[in-house]
Amino acid sequence: MDIRTLCLGALSLGDATGYDIKKLFDEAFSHFFAAGYGSIYPALEKLAEEGKVAYDRQQQEKRPDRKVFRITATGREAFITELIDTPPREKLRSEFLVLMFFAHLLPPQRLAAVLQERLDESQRELAILEELARRELPAGMKFTIHYGQAITQAAIVCIKENQARLIRDVNATVNECNPSTLR
Amino acid sequence: MDIRTLCLGALSLGDATGYDIKKLFDEAFSHFFAAGYGSIYPALEKLAEEGKVAYDRQQQEKRPDRKVFRITATGREAFITELIDTPPREKLRSEFLVLMFFAHLLPPQRLAAVLQERLDESQRELAILEELARRELPAGMKFTIHYGQAITQAAIVCIKENQARLIRDVNATVNECNPSTLR
DNA sequence: TCCAATATATATCTATTAGATATATATTGT
DNA sequence: ACAATATATATCTAATAGATATATATTGGA
Known part of the structure; x- marks a missing residue:
């Protein structure tokens, strides 16, 4: 299981920007699966290439355009498959x-x-x-x-x-x- | 803190081969710091380049030469410094x-x-x-x-x-x- | 009212890492 | 006798962590 899967999971909860998804990783996911911008934005890019997510650009003045991502049917299916197939491992780095x-x-x-x-x-x-x-x-x-x-x-x-x-x-x-x- | 530091730690306990160090990661360290061959051998290589470890080759028939690593004074010092400076973080991936x-x-x-x-x-x-x-x-x-x-x-x-x-x-x-x- | 802190946004880059894979014989246990 | 395990050395590549860059808006405290 990887960052892309968690991004699909985040988007299964509702449409979100990369910045929103980072906040999920920092809050709701933080005690069991951390990730930073360095992993999240590339993961979203890859998922978009694979047709598992799509996004709308919302133009903003004086700020980068907002990209609002949503999960696609393909992405949802891939996410469910991953939930079915992933062994429930845990790993501590202390x-x-x-x-x-x-x-x-x-x-x-x-x-x-x-x-x-x-x-x-x-x-x-x-x-x-x-x-x-x-x-x-x-x-x-x-x-x-x-x-x-x-x-x-x-x-x-x-x-x-x-x-x-x-x-x-x-x-x-x-x-x-x-x-x-x-x- | 990284794999190289833990390799120094392993060698502070006694001379060892890469294979021995992997066993430490699989046993004594396994519940708080896992690592595989893919990280251990390159780490040892780097530490040798940096003068933090040295090794003797022991020729073996029908098997790769055994490399027995030992920590150097430089390496021991670097290891202690890392122990003093590292914040005691924990991170779970579940x-x-x-x-x-x-x-x-x-x-x-x-x-x-x-x-x-x-x-x-x-x-x-x-x-x-x-x-x-x-x-x-x-x-x-x-x-x-x-x-x-x-x-x-x-x-x-x-x-x-x-x-x-x-x-x-x-x-x-x-x-x-x-x-x-x-x- | 001013200004520091925080929030909102997009990213890129690079060293490190995980896990798979390769090679190959010796030893042990059933 | 043979399968499983142990003993050994590695390499490779995709993914990741964390730092860094850019830049304005909003909020809260002095």
Whole structure:
């Protein structure tokens, strides 16, 4: 599953500009599928070439012409097919856990700062999800929010329950890292 | 933070071949930073060019020469700097949640199958983490496993607690999806 | 009233990455 | 005996992330 598929999904919810679609990626999709302009505009271009979307240009003064995209029947069909065929994978890329994995190489203050920063960021993510949860949404969309809340909350609890011991243990065993255990 | 940094990290644990490093990505790193051969070999090449790693070739009969990489002082310094400077971000890419978000477009059996498949996959991930947890590991590495277990367990609980109602509600409100709520 | 911050819009570019693919023998387990 | 897995080296290409460019309108605070 790729950015083009998500753009089709965004347009299945209603006509939108590239700028509107970016906002969806930044808000409703943000906790499970991020994308930037660098991927969105080329994806829309490709989808238009493939006949899966079409667009109207709305001339604007002193601004680039607005392109309002809409999904076509071809695009809708392709989108449904992708929803049927895509395996429900998940993939986490966590720089936070990389830093924890190599915590024995971090100065103590840095370790403490990283944990605090991760807690702060997680609280912000929860606030965003709380805001999303207030909306009247279909069941599936609500579920994605609950899911995001559940795993973010679990992350927060895990950090809070372990950080004191982690900081103590890392400091106590800085030179005991045994690489051969990992192979 | 990128693949090269993680390769430096892997080599900070001990000398290794590209194949060994791939195994680390598939095991100890797998729940927070995946990478394949397509990224690892070019990363090692680049690091060697930059003087951050060096390698010995060990001739083998009937197989490509073994390249055993080791981190250099330059590389270790660069790695520590990266650990100090990298913000502790996290990013989830979840095709599962995309499917849930658009659940109103899925046939009921497909929705049920996706949920079950995600549960099955999460159980497998827990088993892998359980296996990793049995090893004698430094505190930071242990923490990454606990963290992975906490969020995977939370995901499982969330799916189990919500799946029946989700399936019922999605079927009941298939045509009530209101896109304007998302903008 | 002024001005900084934010919103609204379109994009392009390039280094990195994911995943597929290639090659090929040794070892292990059924 | 043979299939499956392990051990090894890679390359290739389409997709992506993130930075960057351009530029005005609107909003909110001082």
